[in-house]
Amino acid sequence: MIKSIPFKATQQTQRGLHKCEPCNYKHYRCPDVWSKSNVLAARAATWPLQILSYANNFSRFSESKKPVSKQNKTSEDYKFLSKPSFVGKTIARKRKQIVSHDGNVDKQSIDESTKKSIKLTQPNKESDTEKNLQDLSENKGKYHGKSYQDLSDDIQTKQKPRSGGWISSLFKNNPEVPRIGQRAIKPLIEKVFTGNTFTDLDLHPHSVANLDQTLGLSELMAVQQQAIPVILQGRDVLIRSQTGSGKTLAYALPLIEGLQAIRPKINRNDGIRAVVVVPTRELAVQTYELFLKLVKPFTWLVPGLLSGGQKRKAEKARLRKGLSILVGTPGRINDHLRHTKSLNFAKTRCLVLDEADRLLDMGYEKDVAAIVKSIEDHNKAATYDPMDLIKQTVKKKIFTDEELETNKDSEITEIKHPLTAIFIGNTRQTILLSATLTKVSPSFHTSKSCLENLAGLTMVDPVFVDTSEGRAFVADSLNKTNNKQKNDTFPIKIEKNVSEKDDMNQEVKQDKQIIEEKQKKDEAKKGLKAFCGKDHPQLFSQNEIDAENIEKHNAVETDDSDSSSDYEYFKVQNKLNKKQEDDKQNESIQSSPLGNNFYEAVKSAVTEDELVLPATVSQTFLVVPMKLRLVTLCALIIEHCVLNKKGGKMIVFMATLEMVDYHTELLENVLTGEKVKKDNKKKRSEKIKKVGNTAASDDENVSSSSEEKSDSDYEIDYEAPSENKLVPLEIEFFKLHGSMPHEQRMEVFKQFREARTGILICTDVAARGLDVPRVDLVLQYCAPSSATDYVHRVGRTGRAAHAGAACMFLLPSEVEYVRHLEEKRIRLKQMDEREPLEALRALAPAAGPAHRAAIALQTRLEQLAHSDKRWLSKASRAYTSWVRFYSAYPREVRCWLDAKQLHLGHAAKAFALRDPPAALARRATRDPCFKRERPQNKLSVHDDEEKRRPGFPRVKIGTAGSMNKQSSMHTASEFDSGLPPLETKKKKK
Numbered sequence: 001m002i003k004s005i006p007f008k009a010t011q012q013t014q015r016g017l018h019k020c021e022p023c024n025y026k027h028y029r030c031p032d033v034w035s036k037s038n039v040l041a042a043r044a045a046t047w048p049l050q051i052l053s054y055a056n057n058f059s060r061f062s063e064s065k066k067p068v069s070k071q072n073k074t075s076e077d078y079k080f081l082s083k084p085s086f087v088g089k090t091i092a093r094k095r096k097q098i099v100s101h102d103g104n105v106d107k108q109s110i111d112e113s114t115k116k117s118i119k120l121t122q123p124n125k126e127s128d129t130e131k132n133l134q135d136l137s138e139n140k141g142k143y144h145g146k147s148y149q150d151l152s153d154d155i156q157t158k159q160k161p162r163s164g165g166w167i168s169s170l171f172k173n174n175p176e177v178p179r180i181g182q183r184a185i186k187p188l189i190e191k192v193f194t195g196n197t198f199t200d201l202d203l204h205p206h207s208v209a210n211l212d213q214t215l216g217l218s219e220l221m222a223v224q225q226q227a228i229p230v231i232l233q234g235r236d237v238l239i240r241s242q243t244g245s246g247k248t249l250a251y252a253l254p255l256i257e258g259l260q261a262i263r264p265k266i267n268r269n270d271g272i273r274a275v276v277v278v279p280t281r282e283l284a285v286q287t288y289e290l291f292l293k294l295v296k297p298f299t300w301l302v303p304g305l306l307s308g309g310q311k312r313k314a315e316k317a318r319l320r321k322g323l324s325i326l327v328g329t330p331g332r333i334n335d336h337l338r339h340t341k342s343l344n345f346a347k348t349r350c351l352v353l354d355e356a357d358r359l360l361d362m363g364y365e366k367d368v369a370a371i372v373k374s375i376e377d378h379n380k381a382a383t384y385d386p387m388d389l390i391k392q393t394v395k396k397k398i399f400t401d402e403e404l405e406t407n408k409d410s411e412i413t414e415i416k417h418p419l420t421a422i423f424i425g426n427t428r429q430t431i432l433l434s435a436t437l438t439k440v441s442p443s444f445h446t447s448k449s450c451l452e453n454l455a456g457l458t459m460v461d462p463v464f465v466d467t468s469e470g471r472a473f474v475a476d477s478l479n480k481t482n483n484k485q486k487n488d489t490f491p492i493k494i495e496k497n498v499s500e501k502d503d504m505n506q507e508v509k510q511d512k513q514i515i516e517e518k519q520k521k522d523e524a525k526k527g528l529k530a531f532c533g534k535d536h537p538q539l540f541s542q543n544e545i546d547a548e549n550i551e552k553h554n555a556v557e558t559d560d561s562d563s564s565s566d567y568e569y570f571k572v573q574n575k576l577n578k579k580q581e582d583d584k585q586n587e588s589i590q591s592s593p594l595g596n597n598f599y600e601a602v603k604s605a606v607t608e609d610e611l612v613l614p615a616t617v618s619q620t621f622l623v624v625p626m627k628l629r630l631v632t633l634c635a636l637i638i639e640h641c642v643l644n645k646k647g648g649k650m651i652v653f654m655a656t657l658e659m660v661d662y663h664t665e666l667l668e669n670v671l672t673g674e675k676v677k678k679d680n681k682k683k684r685s686e687k688i689k690k691v692g693n694t695a696a697s698d699d700e701n702v703s704s705s706s707e708e709k710s711d712s713d714y715e716i717d718y719e720a721p722s723e724n725k726l727v728p729l730e731i732e733f734f735k736l737h738g739s740m741p742h743e744q745r746m747e748v749f750k751q752f753r754e755a756r757t758g759i760l761i762c763t764d765v766a767a768r769g770l771d772v773p774r775v776d777l778v779l780q781y782c783a784p785s786s787a788t789d790y791v792h793r794v795g796r797t798g799r800a801a802h803a804g805a806a807c808m809f810l811l812p813s814e815v816e817y818v819r820h821l822e823e824k825r826i827r828l829k830q831m832d833e834r835e836p837l838e839a840l841r842a843l844a845p846a847a848g849p850a851h852r853a854a855i856a857l858q859t860r861l862e863q864l865a866h867s868d869k870r871w872l873s874k875a876s877r878a879y880t881s882w883v884r885f886y887s888a889y890p891r892e893v894r895c896w897l898d899a900k901q902l903h904l905g906h907a908a909k910a911f912a913l914r915d916p917p918a919a920l921a922r923r924a925t926r927d928p929c930f931k932r933e934r935p936q937n938k939l940s941v942h943d944d945e946e947k948r949r950p951g952f953p954r955v956k957i958g959t960a961g962s963m964n965k966q967s968s969m970h971t972a973s974e975f976d977s978g979l980p981p982l983e984t985k986k987k988k989k
Ligand SMILES: Nc1ncnc2c1ncn2[C@@H]1O[C@H](COP(=O)(O)OP(=O)(O)OP(=O)(O)O)[C@@H](O)[C@H]1O
Pocket: 217, 218, 219, 220, 221, 224, 241, 242, 243, 244, 245, 246, 247, 248, 249, 434, 435, 768, 769, 770, 771, 795, 799, 800
């Protein structure tokens, strides 16, 4: 018999003994009905239903949760709480009271009703449990082994889209868009073409003819006019010239000129004479292709390519056959240095680092250092001659015009260019190039600067070629006879007042003394330091040059570079010059024709952190609230690629490869109706199949149709409200990022180069060096990590003096980033962010005004992103990767690109997601495909790798590589060599 014991809150209840709801007993756990397993089973069976009903019942649920006002409660309501001795967590429930008509509690009826309720509830609960267990067994297949995330994703994707009026929050609660004016910045201008032709240079006539016939080039570009003679002189050169100004040809042409002149003619078995290192595979291919074209008249010169992703075996075979010029990425070259015996640099006399600032950054420093060291080691091993060492004849010889004339009868006259002599001699030439070769590279924040931290490179008396107007023209000073003529083309305005020199105050004199002491010290070392341009006698007053000095200065030494003292030297020099500027010294350089050009050039071009962009590119930015970013991007694409009658070609830069993958697929499906097309195609083919299978049994048909029906219940209805109907457009999409398979990467690059119109969505892998014709718009969907990255991205348009446009998306919180760019003399104009949305009317003509069209588009984007689990996980991955990227912006730009300012809920909308950020992060972290991005520069000489692969030389160099770990995280995968990763040691169980 079931006994009713009136429940009392005692000390025991505090310890866990509590009233059991179904049987009204007080015990720890009900032994028969509510066993733990039963409770769990019953709960599990009702999960999906609970979740489903959660959304619909939310409002009711919240209503029922409304607190009961205290005033309506009687003392009876607080029956068990009134006990003064009770302090604990157990909350007494209000027992059902039966109140008689006169208002008193009817105790007898309580007992009866309690008995009744026990009698009634006991069997009911049992039957509920049975039902739950039955449910569970029925749904076992469906929900078994599924996590909460899976179930919630199921529900998300199977929910039907809402029919009827769609209330969108797209234009609500957006922050105000600030309008910031433009500062009066005068951007630096560079002249692109000179008006001179290739025939004006001392080049082989076949080369000139080939340029005209194969490449259609006849007019010289500024950087070519300045750099080619200097390189032919055999000098070490640093070349800084704006993007798309023809730097590749500026070094490739003289290299071939020097090599073709070697007599007897070299052949491919003679060994690699020149090595060109570039940061990305695409750039390597592009450079290699240019060399192939340039060597056409000189068939005995063979260029070769070593870039990641290709089969190592094929590359080995190519190396075995022999090459004269090697173009490659650092990782791959290093790999072959370790594994391919036939790769030997014994005869390498020229090293070119294209995009040098990048190569000496991003952790590549080690790879470059390893290449430099290999060149030196191979050279030493090949030229080991004890007699040579005794004679100490290893020195660099720079031939001047006088020398060439006076030694007419000697063997030197047989060599047209000193560069040829370098190729057959024992010294080495180093050429560094970049559009952003600045002394204070943004990624270097130590006292060591970019140019002083050159991965073990030694540059002897380097010449700095800078083509921007108003800056010194170093190459002129090399050749006295040509000086005047060249100065006419590029006037130098270096101001210097000799008369006032004597009146310098004491401080300046002291500074001067320091410099002199430094010079003496250097002379005492009998060698020259890299970048100590003032030490180069040819660059200063001609009277001061004597033969002995030249001899001294030209002697190559092997002392370690004392970069910190160099840095002091530069500082003092700066101080001096500022002083001189303040004093308004107005004497022109013409008064001293060979003034300290080199020093001035280095001072103005290297110490100032100013960046130059082609004047033909119009630069703008749009401040777009987070929620509107995706629709605005679509609008710009439509405006540029569809509404533009000429047909536009554009590049969109995004932060991460997950973003590139997701956005390319999403936009392609929605804007071109790819998904609808595919679905229709599928339906049609299914129909055809069905017609063909009329002989199939009726039973089968019935079962299949029922299956179809159940599936279609969850399908997204693309025919939904006509207002939301989008017109499919003709746009060709391409994508490019570092994690794509090599073949696909090359194919995309090739296709996009050949395409007349289209849109390339990519990471920063396409930011440097790529020369894609007819790109007329560069869109930066995510702000770049530095001003130099901005320059290189924008530099993909407006190449070779063609017109171009660049646009950058900024959030209202990021708007001050423009000021940062202005500090670097980059000037951008703000555009009205509402204007591009008008283009969406072409996509959704039925929607009416632009904002309705935007809502229709956003709805469709969200529908697709939630159409199945694959889409959901892709979207969540893209979102999470972007959040991670954003929070890892380098410190120097973090004050403008601050992750704390982000509204993550709005950001989800920009990825066409509806979930709250926490749910998105949860989904992404549970996704097995989504690994935390790690640097994949597999062939870098990391310390741990050295331990695993003993024998590979460890190169001690500066710490610049590690300085930029964060930014390397963003794009490290772009520099993957394509080789399988090193085997990791398996942990013992
Ligand atoms: N003398 C010339 N006349 C006309 N076009 C030229 C000339 N020299 C080079 N070009 C063209 O200019 C374009 C840009 O050249 P290149 O890629 O060498 O530029 P770059 O300075 O290396 O650019 P980036 O800094 O972006 O790497 C190429 O399409 C090339 O064919």
